[in-house]
Each structure stands twice: as structure tokens, then as C-alpha cells.
Amino acid sequence: MSPESAAVLDPAADARTAAPAAPRRTRPFYWSVRRELWENRSIYLAPLGVGAFAVVGLVIHALTMPGHMPGMLGNDPAAAGSASVSYRVAALLMLATSFVVGAFYCLEALSGERRDRSVLFWKSLPVSDRTTVLAKAFVPLVVLPVVTFAALVAMQLTMLLLSALALLVQGVEIAPLWRELRLFRMWTMLLYALAATALWHAPIYAFLLLMSGWARRTAALWAVLPLLALVALEKLTMDTTRVLAAVSYRLFGWYGEAFALRRPERVPFSSLASLAPGRFLGTPELWIGLALAAVFIAAAVRLRRLREPS
Amino acid sequence: MACIEARGLRKSYGTTVALDGIDLSVEEGRILGLVGPNGAGKTTALNAILGLIRYEGALNVLGHEPWRERDRLVRDVSFIADVAVLPRWLRVSQAVDYVAGVHPRFDRAKAEAFLARTDIDRTRKVRELSKGMVAQLHLALVMAIDARLLVLDEPTLGLDILYRKQFYDTLLNDYFDGSRTIVVTTHQVEEIQDVLTDLIFIDRGRIVLECGMDEFESRYVEVMVRPEHVTAARGYGPLHERQVLGRSILLFDRADRRPLAALGDVRTPSIADVFVAVMDGQDAGAAR
Numbered sequence: 001m002s003p004e005s006a007a008v009l010d011p012a013a014d015a016r017t018a019a020p021a022a023p024r025r026t027r028p029f030y031w032s033v034r035r036e037l038w039e040n041r042s043i044y045l046a047p048l049g050v051g052a053f054a055v056v057g058l059v060i061h062a063l064t065m066p067g068h069m070p071g072m073l074g075n076d077p078a079a080a081g082s083a084s085v086s087y088r089v090a091a092l093l094m095l096a097t098s099f100v101v102g103a104f105y106c107l108e109a110l111s112g113e114r115r116d117r118s119v120l121f122w123k124s125l126p127v128s129d130r131t132t133v134l135a136k137a138f139v140p141l142v143v144l145p146v147v148t149f150a151a152l153v154a155m156q157l158t159m160l161l162l163s164a165l166a167l168l169v170q171g172v173e174i175a176p177l178w179r180e181l182r183l184f185r186m187w188t189m190l191l192y193a194l195a196a197t198a199l200w201h202a203p204i205y206a207f208l209l210l211m212s213g214w215a216r217r218t219a220a221l222w223a224v225l226p227l228l229a230l231v232a233l234e235k236l237t238m239d240t241t242r243v244l245a246a247v248s249y250r251l252f253g254w255y256g257e258a259f260a261l262r263r264p265e266r267v268p269f270s271s272l273a274s275l276a277p278g279r280f281l282g283t284p285e286l287w288i289g290l291a292l293a294a295v296f297i298a299a300a301v302r303l304r305r306l307r308e309p310s
Numbered sequence: 311m312a313c314i315e316a317r318g319l320r321k322s323y324g325t326t327v328a329l330d331g332i333d334l335s336v337e338e339g340r341i342l343g344l345v346g347p348n349g350a351g352k353t354t355a356l357n358a359i360l361g362l363i364r365y366e367g368a369l370n371v372l373g374h375e376p377w378r379e380r381d382r383l384v385r386d387v388s389f390i391a392d393v394a395v396l397p398r399w400l401r402v403s404q405a406v407d408y409v410a411g412v413h414p415r416f417d418r419a420k421a422e423a424f425l426a427r428t429d430i431d432r433t434r435k436v437r438e439l440s441k442g443m444v445a446q447l448h449l450a451l452v453m454a455i456d457a458r459l460l461v462l463d464e465p466t467l468g469l470d471i472l473y474r475k476q477f478y479d480t481l482l483n484d485y486f487d488g489s490r491t492i493v494v495t496t497h498q499v500e501e502i503q504d505v506l507t508d509l510i511f512i513d514r515g516r517i518v519l520e521c522g523m524d525e526f527e528s529r530y531v532e533v534m535v536r537p538e539h540v541t542a543a544r545g546y547g548p549l550h551e552r553q554v555l556g557r558s559i560l561l562f563d564r565a566d567r568r569p570l571a572a573l574g575d576v577r578t579p580s581i582a583d584v585f586v587a588v589m590d591g592q593d594a595g596a597a598r
Contacts, residue, residue: 026413027412038404116397124390
């Protein structure tokens with residue numbers, strides 16, 4: 001937050017202008033989200049860490065194989081393509097990190113405050129259970145994708161800058177590198193992929209939130225074990241794997257639904273033509289998932305409201 | 311106007327009855343002490359008043375039904391459960407920012423002024439503060455909220471005596487203005503004796519004594535009886551009798567002070583003395 005907005009929220013400033021009895025305007029949702037970021041610094045540290053890791057990897061690569069990387073990016077177009085692959089691998093790694101961070105965040109979000117009894121402090125303030133739970137759901141659904149995108153852009157710009165520097169030192173032209181990478185195209189795709197995964201994974205996050213609010217302890221076990229049991233039961237009794245397929249579809253299905261990679265419309269992944277937002281939005285499973293997410297979140301709100309302090 | 315009004319307030323957990331039909335009326339501007347042994351139902355009563363638990367019976371706090379209208383009630387009520395509930399990862403500055411950001415009646419300047427009088431470093435996290443400092447921080451936050459009802463559940467539990475004394479001094483001098491209502495539970499009864507305007511003893515989910523402190527002082531009298539007068543003193547029907555250093559101390563309820571003064575040294579008992587007397591009477595009654 002900027003110092004200016006802090007001044008706006010300064011009640012002392014308000015008190016001088018308004019009558020003391022007049023309640024100040026508050027922003028419970030905004031502050032609830034900020035409070036989540038204060039507590040869970042991994043939300044932004046993990047993506048930044050992975051980004052830094054990738055940059056360090058590139059530097060080590062450049063240092064241990066001098067001449068290899070710049071030459072690779074310089075003249076041979078096929079090799080330059082592989083440079084863009086390493087950018088994409090780093091991006092995928094960050095998407096995966098973002099999912100893992102979001103899942104663990106959700107599992108802790110409603111159980112942590114009960115465990116340390118701080119829920120009694122939060123509930124002593126005029127922030128409704130709905131605002132609190134929505135702010136917690138907002139983190140994996142909106143904050144994490146945005147943070148991940150920012151970290152990705154920062155990482156790729158740093159990588160690009162370092163490569164360009166290395167090339168310049170060697171006196172190699174940097175234009176081919178720029179041409180091959182097409183950053184803005186990549187960013188468009190990343191933004192699309194991040195939005196698609198957030199929507200697709202919404203029921204997973206919401207389910208984990210609900211489990212976190214419901215389970216007295218070990219919310220992770222309660223979230224995972226019943227599913228595993230179902231998978232095993234189905235395999236043993238009917239010798240089918242439909243549950244497993246459904247889980248795996250929920251985890252990875254976004255890729256096939258949001259991008260036109262299947263025949264007959266098969267196009268290269270790197271092309272913007274591979275984006276299929278229309279088809280993605282027309283996927284019934286997306287909307288079923290979102291409806292489930294809404295139900296889970298509503299249940300989590302209700303549970304936090306009704307749960308009595310122990 | 312009554313700040314808290316309860317009729318037949320009941321709460322049970324399974325077969326355990328925590329509140330067994332409590333009638334209660336607390337006027338605005340009072341400082342009520344809720345005193346009772348562990349498991350007497352003090353915290354349950356406070357949780358019901360705060361809308362944190364379901365209950366049976368009628369309960370009205372500041373014109374609201376706490377359980378159903380919690381979201382509206384919480385604007386007018388401040389509450390310290392005990393010193394351990396501030397999240398340990400929270401920085402002092404963040405705590406102030408957050409409460410300022412969500413509470414319409416929070417006066418940031420006031421909170422800053424309270425904090426300035428302490429040794430609390432604003433960049434510290436709660437986990438890095440001493441227990442006394444955490445209590446000071448919580449009190450600073452709560453006192454800067456212009457609430458009509460302040461509920462304190464064992465607010466000084468585990469604090470050393472300096473902090474405890476300071477806690478109630480600050481509360482009285484800088485917060486209480488005669489129009490707010492304060493409800494406090496504590497084990498350190500002697501420390502709140504001069505603070506309270508009203509007193510309630512609660513045992514096994516029932517109110518066993520309810521009186522104003524003015525009444526308390528005129529009603530109860532303790533006599534350190536000279537050995538030769540013990541039998542005579544017993545004739546006045548003491549509530550309780552105990553031996554201290556070989557001398558009998560008799561506690562009377564609504565007794566005439568003048569004849570008693572002839573039998574020994576007369577003084578107003580502490581809340582703790584009356585508490586012990588009343589609880590012993592309860593146990594005797596229960597055993598019968």
C-alpha cells in the first residue's frame with residue numbers, strides 16, 4: 001500500500017475533519033486479503049524464489065559453458081528455439097509451484113486460526129465470516145495467479161537481460177533472440193493459462209478450504225484419504241478407474257480444454273491460435289466445477305459462522 | 311437502558327450443563343465482575359453474550375440477539391478473550407493497521423498514544439513480545455475502539471503483578487467514562503475489588519450471588535473475634551467461619567455492626583473472603 005492511501009485510512013486525520021461519532025469508512029475485504037499476505041508470505045516468496053532459481057540456473061549455465069549459450073541463441077534458429085523452451089519450462093515450473101502453494105495455503109487457511117485460537121481475535125472485530133472466507137478464497141483464485149504472472153515476467157525479463165548482456169559482450173547480434181522469444185505473445189498465453197487454471201482448479205481450492213474449516217486436525221489427510229479410498233474401492237470392486245480419471249481430469253484437464261491441441265485442430269502450442277477460450281468457456285465441467293466451488297465456499301462460511309470456540 | 315438482559319439463559323454441552331438458567335440484567339455504565347471457580351460457566355456466559363455460541367433462553371445485548379445478529383453486535387462490542395489470542399505472526403504495526411482498516415470506531419491516534427507509553431517496538435511480531443507486552447498491545451487496540459460494551463475474559467491471566475495492576479489502572483483512567491459497560495471475569499478477585507461497580511458469583515452454571523459493590527460493602531462484615539467472644543459471635547449467625555493464626559474470623563451477611571464491634575475487630579471483607587464463604591455454603595448445600 002502506498003503512503004498516500006495509508007493517510008486516507010488514518011483515523012486521526014478523519015477525526016479532525018468529521019464528527020467523532022461518525023463511523024469511519026472501512027475496507028474489511030481489502031484488509032482481510034492483506035492480512036492473509038502478512039501471514040502467508042510464501043504466496044509471493046515461492047514464485048519469486050522459483051524465478052530467482054531459474055535465473056541462477058541460467059547464469060550457471062552461461063558460466064560453465066562459455067560460448068555455448070550465446071552461440072546457441074545467435075545463429076542457429078533451431079537452437080534458438082530451444083532457448084525459448086527453457087523459458088517455457090521455467091514458466092511451467094512456476095505454474096506448478098503456484099498450485100502447490102495455493103493448495104497448502106487453503107489447507108491451513110481456516111484450521112490455523114483455530115489451532116492458535118487467534119480466531120477469537122479475528123471474531124472480535126467487525127469482519128463477517130463471509131468476508132473472511134471470501135478473502136481467503138480470493139488468495140489462490142486471484143492473488144496467486146497475479147503474483148505468479150508478475151514473478152514470471154520479472155524472471156523472463158531478467159533472463160532476457162542477462163542473455164542479451166552475454167551476447168553483447170561476445171559481439172553477437174541480439175535481434176534473433178528477441179525475435180525468437182516473442183515475449184508479449186508468451187505473456188498473453190501465460191495470462192490466459194493462469195486464468196484458465198485458476199477457474200479450473202477453483203473447486204479444488206474451495207474443497208481444501210472447506211476441509212480446513214471442517215477437520216479438527218490434519219485437514220490434508222481428510223482432503224486426500226477419502227479420495228484415495230474411493231479410488232481403491234472402485235478398483236477393487238469394479239476394476240475401473242473412473243474416480244482416478246475424474247481427479248486427474250480436474251487436475252490437468254484445463255490444458256486440453258483451454259488450448260486447442262487436439263486433432264483435427266492441432267496447432268503449435270507456441271501459437272496464439274492454440275488459445276481456445278470459447279471452447280474452454282463452453283466446457284460443462286468448467287461450470288460444474290465453479291458451481292461446486294461456490295457450494296464449498298458457502299459451506300465454509302457457514303461452518304466458520306456456526307463453529308463454537310472450544 | 312439495560313446493556314445486557316438475560317432470562318433463563320441455558321447452555322449445555324452434551325450432558326454437561328454449563329449455564330443452568332441465568333437471569334441477568336446489566337445497566338449501561340456498570341463494571342461487572344463475574345467471579346466463579348473453574349468450569350463455573352463464566353466463559354460460556356461471556357461467549358453467549360458475544361454471540362460466539364448458541365444458547366437457550368432469551369438474551370439481549372445492546373438491543374441485539376447476539377447469536378443471530380452477531381455481525382451487527384460486533385461493531386459495538388470489544389472483547390479480549392485472553393492474552394494468548396493475538397496471532398503470533400502479526401507485527402505490532404500490522405495489528406494497528408488492520409484494526410484501523412476494518413473497525414469503523416477505531417481511533418488510531420489513541421492506540422498510537424497508548425503504545426507510545428509502553429516499550430513495545432512497532433516493528434516487532436507478537437511472538438517476540440513478552441506476555442505483558444502482548445496484553446498491553448491488545449489493551450491498546452481495544453481501548454482505541456469506541457465500543458459500548460467491553461468484555462474481558464481473564465485478561466490478565468499469566469501476567470505478573472505489575473502488568474496486572476497497570477492493566478486495570480489504564481482501563482479505569484483512560485477508557486472507562488461512565489457510559490461504557492465493562493464485563494470482566496478473573497481469578498485475581500482482589501485486584502478488581504476497587505474497580506467493580508457490580509459483582510456476580512457464578513457456580514455450576516447458576517448465579518449464587520448478585521450485588522452492587524455499594525451494597526457489598528454495607529452488607530458483608532468480617533469480625534476477628536477475641537477467643538472469649540467466639541460463642542457469643544456465633545449467636546449472630548455467621549455465614550462462614552475460619553481460623554487464622556489461632557483466631558476465629560467470622561463473616562456475617564446483613565448483620566448489625568454495632569454489637570459485633572464489641573466482640574472484636576470489624577472490617578469489610580475482600581471479595582475473595584466472601585467468595586470462599588459463599589462457595590463453601592454452596593458445597594454444604596449441595597452435599598445436604
